Amino acid sequence: MGVRSWRSFFVLLWVYFFGIKLGRGDTICDLKGCNCTVKVAKWKSVNCSLSGVQELRLDLYRIPLETVDVFITGGEKIALGPKSFDQMPGLALLHIEGTRSVVMEKQSFRNVTTPSLIIQIQNCDQLSIKTGAFDGVQSSIEVEIVRCGSVNVEKTAFGKLKSALFRDVEELVLATETFEFKNQGSIGRHGPVTTIFFDHVTITTIPPRTFFSSLADVTFRNSHITEIKSEAFSANQISSITFTNSSIDYIDSNSFISRTLIYNFKLQKCTIKQIREGAVMSAITNLTVQHSNITEIQSGAINSTVAKVDISDNAIRNLQSSSVTFNNWNKISFDHNIVFNLHAHSIQAPVNPDVVEFSFSGNEIFKFSQSALSFVPDLDDHVFVFKDNFFEQTCHCTLDEWIVELINANITTKINKIANNTFCRVTDFLSQCFELKVGVINVKNFTQLVCNSNFTVVCEPYKGETKIVNTTIAIFTDQDSDSSSHWLTVIITTTSILILLVIITSTVMLIRGSRWLKRKGYFRKIQYNQNNEHSNDEENTIETVDEGDKLDISEDLTMELLQDLSKKLDDPLTHQEASEMIEQLYQKYIHNMGSENNNQQEDEAHLYEELGNLQIADANKQQSGPRSILRLMEEKFNTHFEDIDADDRPALVGEYSEPSDAAVHLYSELRQNKDESENKDSLKSRGSSNMAFRPLPDKPGSSKML
Ligand SMILES: *[C@@H]1O[C@H](CO)[C@@H](O)[C@H](O)[C@H]1NC(C)=O
Ligand SMILES: *[C@@H]1O[C@H](CO)[C@@H](O)[C@H](O)[C@H]1NC(C)=O
Ligand SMILES: *[C@@H]1O[C@H](CO)[C@@H](O)[C@H](O)[C@H]1NC(C)=O
Ligand SMILES: *[C@@H]1O[C@H](CO)[C@@H](O)[C@H](O)[C@H]1NC(C)=O
Ligand SMILES: *[C@@H]1O[C@H](CO)[C@@H](O)[C@H](O)[C@H]1NC(C)=O
Ligand SMILES: *[C@@H]1O[C@H](CO)[C@@H](O)[C@H](O)[C@H]1NC(C)=O
Ligand SMILES: *[C@@H]1O[C@H](CO)[C@@H](O)[C@H](O)[C@H]1NC(C)=O
Ligand SMILES: *[C@@H]1O[C@H](CO)[C@@H](O)[C@H](O)[C@H]1NC(C)=O
Ligand SMILES: *[C@@H]1O[C@H](CO)[C@@H](O)[C@H](O)[C@H]1NC(C)=O
Ligand SMILES: *[C@@H]1O[C@H](CO)[C@@H](O)[C@H](O)[C@H]1NC(C)=O
Ligand SMILES: *[C@@H]1O[C@H](CO)[C@@H](O)[C@H](O)[C@H]1NC(C)=O
Numbered sequence: 001m002g003v004r005s006w007r008s009f010f011v012l013l014w015v016y017f018f019g020i021k022l023g024r025g026d027t028i029c030d031l032k033g034c035n036c037t038v039k040v041a042k043w044k045s046v047n048c049s050l051s052g053v054q055e056l057r058l059d060l061y062r063i064p065l066e067t068v069d070v071f072i073t074g075g076e077k078i079a080l081g082p083k084s085f086d087q088m089p090g091l092a093l094l095h096i097e098g099t100r101s102v103v104m105e106k107q108s109f110r111n112v113t114t115p116s117l118i119i120q121i122q123n124c125d126q127l128s129i130k131t132g133a134f135d136g137v138q139s140s141i142e143v144e145i146v147r148c149g150s151v152n153v154e155k156t157a158f159g160k161l162k163s164a165l166f167r168d169v170e171e172l173v174l175a176t177e178t179f180e181f182k183n184q185g186s187i188g189r190h191g192p193v194t195t196i197f198f199d200h201v202t203i204t205t206i207p208p209r210t211f212f213s214s215l216a217d218v219t220f221r222n223s224h225i226t227e228i229k230s231e232a233f234s235a236n237q238i239s240s241i242t243f244t245n246s247s248i249d250y251i252d253s254n255s256f257i258s259r260t261l262i263y264n265f266k267l268q269k270c271t272i273k274q275i276r277e278g279a280v281m282s283a284i285t286n287l288t289v290q291h292s293n294i295t296e297i298q299s300g301a302i303n304s305t306v307a308k309v310d311i312s313d314n315a316i317r318n319l320q321s322s323s324v325t326f327n328n329w330n331k332i333s334f335d336h337n338i339v340f341n342l343h344a345h346s347i348q349a350p351v352n353p354d355v356v357e358f359s360f361s362g363n364e365i366f367k368f369s370q371s372a373l374s375f376v377p378d379l380d381d382h383v384f385v386f387k388d389n390f391f392e393q394t395c396h397c398t399l400d401e402w403i404v405e406l407i408n409a410n411i412t413t414k415i416n417k418i419a420n421n422t423f424c425r426v427t428d429f430l431s432q433c434f435e436l437k438v439g440v441i442n443v444k445n446f447t448q449l450v451c452n453s454n455f456t457v458v459c460e461p462y463k464g465e466t467k468i469v470n471t472t473i474a475i476f477t478d479q480d481s482d483s484s485s486h487w488l489t490v491i492i493t494t495t496s497i498l499i500l501l502v503i504i505t506s507t508v509m510l511i512r513g514s515r516w517l518k519r520k521g522y523f524r525k526i527q528y529n530q531n532n533e534h535s536n537d538e539e540n541t542i543e544t545v546d547e548g549d550k551l552d553i554s555e556d557l558t559m560e561l562l563q564d565l566s567k568k569l570d571d572p573l574t575h576q577e578a579s580e581m582i583e584q585l586y587q588k589y590i591h592n593m594g595s596e597n598n599n600q601q602e603d604e605a606h607l608y609e610e611l612g613n614l615q616i617a618d619a620n621k622q623q624s625g626p627r628s629i630l631r632l633m634e635e636k637f638n639t640h641f642e643d644i645d646a647d648d649r650p651a652l653v654g655e656y657s658e659p660s661d662a663a664v665h666l667y668s669e670l671r672q673n674k675d676e677s678e679n680k681d682s683l684k685s686r687g688s689s690n691m692a693f694r695p696l697p698d699k700p701g702s703s704k705m706l
């Protein structure tokens with residue numbers, strides 16, 4: 001092998017490993033793996049397949065001037081140097097695919113003069129578009145970047161742009177003034193034409209003035225943006241901005257500046273952590289926020305002139321005070337949202353002559369401040385639509401006052417409209433009384449049923465309006481943990497939780513264990529039996545009871561059984577047996593009641609506590625424990641047990657004319673303890689006659705039962 005052959009061998013090797021330098025005067029057509037074919041007349045097509053490690057650098061006059069399409073596949077790196085496509089009159093398509101790294105340098109598309117040029121970059125690891133890459137371009141440029149690992153677009157990269165598509169980009173880095181078009185020229189005559197579309201793209205930050213020139217459309221779909229910086233959207237006009245199925249962590253103050261005019265601004269199916277103070281200041285024709293989860297909208301977050309607002313089907317955790325202000329609005333719909341925290345003056349909508357409608361319907365509000373709906377008083381009745389809203393609020397008879405606080409005004413028509421169309425939550429006790437599954441009823445209906453002039457409640461199946469409220473969605477539990485938080489905190493928290501769990505478990509086991517013992521009859525409670533032969537020494541001692549000694553209590557608590565027990569109690573011979581039976585029955589009864597309501601409310605627990613203490617309070621009276629418990633059970637039986645027609649129900653309450661303390665207590669809570677000093681009114685069970693007034697029992701000092 002001669003020296004010449006050796007030399008060419010090494011040159012080949014060099015080229016193979018370290019890239020291709022086209023020699024002086026060589027064109028791309030001279031390159032191994034490239035084919036330049038004639039398409040029509042003089043117009044050519046370039047088709048190159050580079051090997052995996054080849055690097056190619058293009059510059060002036062490397063591509064034949066008559067080229068229409070350039071296809072390059074493969075290769076390690078392609079650099080488009082300055083003037084790579086200079087003075088090419090027919091260039092229509094540049095397609096680069098499967099190349100690891102692509103760089104478009106400054107002025108790489110200088111003096112491209114064709115009417116339109118499509119640039120497609122696909123399947124790359126890295127793409128970098130440098131400042132001024134499209135300087136001096138006359139064509140309308142369409143860029144499509146698809147399936148790339150990391151894409152870096154520098155400031156003023158596109159001098160002129162018709163459309164840009166970024167799809168499946170793992171990391172897109174944008175710069176200040178990335179979308180500034182210095183050479184947009186005549187194509188903006190009928191408003192901006194440029195559209196920019198991001199699909200399945202991850203962007204860490206959208207820096208200030210990224211969207212600097214006017215745009216027809218900016219869409220983000222299936223994308224993640226960590227932070228939109230202040231003044232990120234600062235063009236004079238962006239006809240349409242859409243975020244859909246995307247997540248945005250933070251939208252900074254003044255991200256959408258007041259100078260910008262936006263015709264359609266849509267957020268759909270998005271997850272947003274925080275919209276910061278003054279984030280959206282632009283004038284907007286249509287603002288739409290739908291099916292989105294938003295953790296926080298800070299005070300003054302949206303403060304703009306918006307003609308038409310549609311905020312619906314969202315879950316919003318914190319809507320801070322004065323968080324959204326709409327000026328010069330025509331129509332506002334705030335419908336079907338779930339708001340966890342609705343703060344004072346949350347929505348501000350100063351009325352103006354062009355107001356058409358303000359709708360607030362189907363919302364579920366869980367916590368709210370006074371004046372949360374302070375927009376209501378200013379609205380004319382005919383423009384104010386209010387329907388079907390739920391407020392997490394226990395129903396009571398002074399809800400009118402609550403509505404006055406909510407809207408911060410005392411206007412009868414508004415109060416009526418709100419009461420007619422608002423739902424509140426009834427206590428478990430009333431829920432059972434009305435046989436309500438969901439426990440949520442219309443305020444007006446509640447008022448009609450409970451707050452009538454006689455102050456009586458008739459327990460019968462409720463047929464009015466109810467509403468199903470969903471409290472299981474993530475917004476209620478999702479307090480995002482900051483990943484940057486210290487390990488120490490994590491460890492301490494975990495340890496505390498573990499310790500807490502151990503404590504809870506032991507407590508639960510203790511309680512359960514003693515309950516089990518009680519249920520099985522091993523645990524005797526005799527404190528109310530002071531009149532008979534048991535001595536106080538035996539109190540709270542555990543003793544086993546023979547299986548045969550146990551009383552046989554039939555599964556169903558019936559009125560007959562209670563009446564029978566009542567008779568036995570009167571007979572000295574059977575008195576003791578009846579007392580024990582009543583005691584067990586009562587324990588079982590209370591136990592069952594407890595397990596039916598797994599969502600026991602505080603006030604009901606309180607109620608049971610008082611019931612449990614009845615026997616202590618009454619211990620010294622003529623009527624001893626078993627008697628009062630029996631009467632209590634009869635009354636509870638009357639109130640709770642399933643639907644027996646009024647006629648069928650035995651008139652037991654007539655025999656024991658005193659009302660139960662339970663009912664009085666409950667009713668007093670309904671009235672919000674308003675007239676604490678006055679005599680309390682009675683709650684009437686269905687089918688019973690009117691009951692005498694009776695004072696609320698004193699709260700017992702201690703509770704040994706349960
Ligand atoms: C170039 O084109 C010719 C004819 O169209 C074809 O035979 C040849 O395989 C091509 N070469 C390459 C590297 O594509
Ligand atoms: C480029 O050439 C390869 C074969 O060398 C061929 O498979 C491919 O279809 C060509 N591409 C175009 C767009 O003509
Ligand atoms: C190429 O661009 C330069 C400046 O960008 C300009 O002076 C020159 O006239 C252009 N040439 C053609 C043929 O467009
Ligand atoms: C929404 O975006 C996620 C993540 O980008 C994607 O997995 C999902 O398919 C998208 N959903 C729809 C309906 O496009
Ligand atoms: C605003 O939305 C309505 C439909 O809700 C549409 O008819 C109207 O054209 C939109 N306005 C603009 C400026 O796009
Ligand atoms: C809304 O912006 C105006 C000025 O544009 C300011 O005076 C007002 O205080 C802002 N309102 C809120 C609630 O931030
Ligand atoms: C509302 O006004 C009426 C009379 O106009 C008054 O009776 C009522 O007490 C007021 N309610 C509140 C909560 O101020
Ligand atoms: C509320 O409903 C009652 C009927 O239940 C009706 O008479 C009244 O007009 C309604 N008020 C409003 C403001 O809708
Ligand atoms: C008041 O009580 C009487 C009898 O007790 C009953 O007929 C009447 O319907 C009750 N009124 C209301 C508003 O419930
Ligand atoms: C209350 O319930 C009745 C049926 O019991 C129903 O007709 C009515 O529309 C409900 N609403 C109001 C506000 O009364
Ligand atoms: C409540 O919302 C969760 C999550 O959105 C859903 O899975 C569940 O079916 C809903 N429950 C009801 C009763 O609508």
Ligand SMILES: *[C@@H]1O[C@H](CO)[C@@H](O)[C@H](O)[C@H]1NC(C)=O
Nearest residue numbers: 269270271291292293473474
């Ligand atoms: C919002 O949260 C709910 C419940 O957690 C979930 O079902 C829904 O998909 C979320 N929506 C978005 C846009 O992430």
